[in-house]
Structure formats: structure tokens, C-alpha cells
């Protein structure tokens with residue numbers, strides 16, 4: 001099929017199969033995939049609005065037994081520079097975030113060998129007793145590891161954490177859901193099937209989650225499409241995902257090294273995600289890795305959301321990539337891209353709409 005036919009197919013609402021997607025990824029020019037992704041995005045989100053959420057990342061520990069080769073954040077148990085925040089420190093960070101209007105807390109950390117489920121239950125209960133925030137926390141690899149060190153099933157682990165206040169799961173730890181890639185870049189982390197199983201079970205007990213992809217770690221383009229296909233199939237079965245977020249691997253200070261994918265490759269993958277993932281409503285742009293200028297353009301490559309203010313971010317920052325954006329910056333960025341800006345909840349309900357002032361011709 002020609003590129004034009006593949007684009008026509010995707011705009012008609014028909015699904016691309018993995019071969020079609022690979023074909024498009026190889027052969028389409030960047031403006032072609034951008035055009036299709038923007039059209040599909042506008043059909044799903046006809047109002048000229050792009051959204052964001054106010055949140056804080058709280059990385060409660062950097063101590064981790066996994067040792068992923070793409071990670072610059074972790075320390076092995078016993079290494080200098082390892083930390084575990086106290087509950088008081090975590091509560092203090094959440095208080096600061098709530099004072100700045102945060103509605104979501106994203107707690108993620110390393111796979112700490114001494115933390116069993118009781119630690120997380122106590123922490124979640126404490127947070128919920130102090131704050132009315134969405135606890136969007138603990139990635140699938142953390143859930144699998146907590147289950148393992150606590151001798152529990154994944155279902156029991158999720159159910160107990162949910163009862164203690166865990167509201168929804170971030171999509172971290174997916175990277176590329178192809179085990180031949182995972183065994184090279186993160187051999188000690190949960191398998192692709194385990195990541196999928198955590199999300200499937202989360203959906204079955206009524207939780208929501210996001211899905212992510214980290215690309216550019218030496219995988220084939222076909223691996224990226226296989227990743228998208230696993231996410232799309234799981235969403236067909238569960239409708240667990242509220243959103244999809246992709247970003248390129250950042251090599252600074254990691255064992256994997258290499259060079260980061262540039263804006264062209266990022267925008268192409270973003271557009272492909274919007275085209276392929278026809279059953280996920282929200283596609284986020286990543287200003288944290290791409291910076292504000294590319295994130296602004298991303299709003300015309302299929303992204304209807306610009307993610308969060310990330311009052312604190314440590315994992316990408318550990319690679320030496322550091323962009324900061326206040327809420328006012330995000331609103332300006334959205335406005336100057338030609339959209340109204342909506343502050344949203346984790347579940348994409350609008351909290352506050354910031355209308356764009358009409359541009360005045362000089």
C-alpha cells in the first residue's frame with residue numbers, strides 16, 4: 001500500500017495493522033504523519049484546547065536492585081548517594097505541592113529490597129489522611145517487586161495498595177515491551193508479560209493507568225510497533241489506559257550511552273502513536289525530555305496534552321537533561337500554540353479553563 005493509502009486508511013477510522021504501521025514509519029515524510037495525527041487528534045478532541053495537570057514527582061528512594069543500563073537515577077544498596085525519604089519528608093513535599101495547586105502525586109522509586117507491602121500501606125494511608133490528592137504512583141515494576149518481596153500475588157498486592165489509597169498507576173517501566181530488548185537494557189526488571197499483567201489486573205479491579213514508551217535504546221522499528229500493538233491490544237481488553245506518553249532515551253550518565261533521538265524522530269514516533277493507538281484518547285507531549293519548543297510543536301503532531309508541571313523531577317534530570325516549567329509557562333506555551341489551556345485532573349476532567357486572548361495584529 002502507498003503512504004497516501006495508508007494515511008487515508010488511518011483517517012477513515014480503520015485500524016492499521018503492525019505491517020502497515022511499520023511501512024508508514026519507514027516511508028512517510030514527517031509532515032505526512034503530522035497531518036494525519038493532527039486530523040485524528042482534532043476528530044477526538046474537537047475543542048481547541050490542550051490540557052495539563054499540576055503534580056509533583058516524589059522519588060521516595062533511589063536505592064534499586066535492578067540496575068537498568070539506561071538509568072542514571074539509581075544507586076545499588078550500600079552505594080554512597082543512596083537515599084530513602086522519611087514519611088515526614090514525603091508529607092512535606094506533598095504539602096508544598098498541594099500549596100501550589102497540585103491535584104496529583106506521582107511517587108516512584110527504585111526496587112528497594114527492604115520495603116515490603118506494609119511500608120507502602122502505611123505511607124499511602126498517611127498521605128490520604130493528610131491530603132485530598134490523586135495518588136498516581138508505583139509503576140508496574142515496583143508492583144511486581146513489592147509482590148515478590150512480600151510473597152503476595154500481583155492481584156493481592158494491587159488490591160491491598162488500592163485499599164490503602166493508591167488511586168491509579170503511572171505507566172513507567174514499560175520502556176519497550178519486547179523481551180529481547182528488555183533483556184539487553186534492563187535484565188533484572190519485570191518482563192513485558194509481567195508489565196502487561198499488572199495493568200490488566202489493575203483494570204480488572206477498576207483502577208486506571210497510563211502507558212509509556214521509552215525508545216531509542218538500540219531497538220528495531222518493528223520492536224516499537226510491537227510495543228504499540230501490545231498497548232493497543234491490552235486497551236481493547238481492559239480500557240485501563242487514560243493516556244499514552246512516549247519519550248526518547250536520554251543517555252547522559254547511563255551505562256547504555258549512545259545519543260538521544262532528536263526532535264524529528266521524537267515527533268515521528270509521537271504522530272505514529274496517535275495514528276496507531278486509536279483506542280487511547282489522550283496522547284501526551286514530553287516537554288521534560290524535549291524542552292518547551294518541541295513540546296509546543298508536538299501539539300500539532302497528535303498530542304492533546306502537555307503532561308504535568310512536575311514541580312520536582314529527578315529521574316530525567318539525573319541524565320543531565322533539565323527543563324523547568326511553571327504552570328504559567330505551560331499555559332503560555334499552549335496559548336502561543338493557538339489553543340486554550342485547561343488544567344485537568346489525572347482522569348482528564350477539566351478543573352479550570354484558561355482562555356487564550358485573541359492575537360492582535362500590529
Ligand code: SF4
Pocket residue numbers: 064065066067068071072073074109110111141186189
Ligand atoms: S529504571 Fe527504575 S528499576 Fe531500573 S534501575 Fe532505574 S530506578 Fe531501578
